[in-house]
Amino acid sequence: MKLARDFYEQPTLQVAQQLLGKSLVRVHPQGVTSGIILETEAYIGLEDKASHASRGLTRRNAVMFGPAGFAYVYVIYGLHHCLNVVTEREAYPAAVLIRALQPGEGVELMRAWRRKQEIRLLANGPGNLCQAFGIERSFNGIDLCGDTLFVDDRGGSPADIVVTTRVGVDYAGHWKDMPWRFYIAGHPGVSKR
């Protein structure tokens, strides 16, 4: 069943870990795509120099300062989109980046949007999974407790979770060393380092 607001209001590191093994679902007029969340990263508070929120409230990051359970979607490198779920309380900027999925329903739709055939390459990375699910800028700020994009808790919790440092944040001083990346151990769909 669909995760409710109180799930996202928990501490960000808990949300990041508990999302692993759950299903991200996107309902589209052409059909449904879903996938098991394999990899996440936490971005927590104003002090975290790796977070978009580290320089305070701006137009781009405004959703991070809002209530939990909403999507923060942004464009990166002018080409790709990244999907985050906002966590914790209003006015405290925190979010979890979804980095990889194991494709479930709607593989043919994902193949069409990705223009790739191989299952392993459909959602193995934050930009790729957004392309596979048709997630773009208009998804910024949508309610994950709604019916378009949400997380379903069907399926169990993964046995082994690997905890390590985040990808692509070398500019963030000592914050780059925080062990805030989580992924399901040994899964081939996890994005590469």
Next chain:
DNA sequence: TATTGGATCGCC
């Protein structure tokens, strides 16, 4: 108003 660089990806 101008400049800079990024929570990436895929091909060289």
Next chain:
DNA sequence: GCGATCCAATAG
């Protein structure tokens, strides 16, 4: 290893 490609964030 490097280019793509563009807009938000800063500085001026």
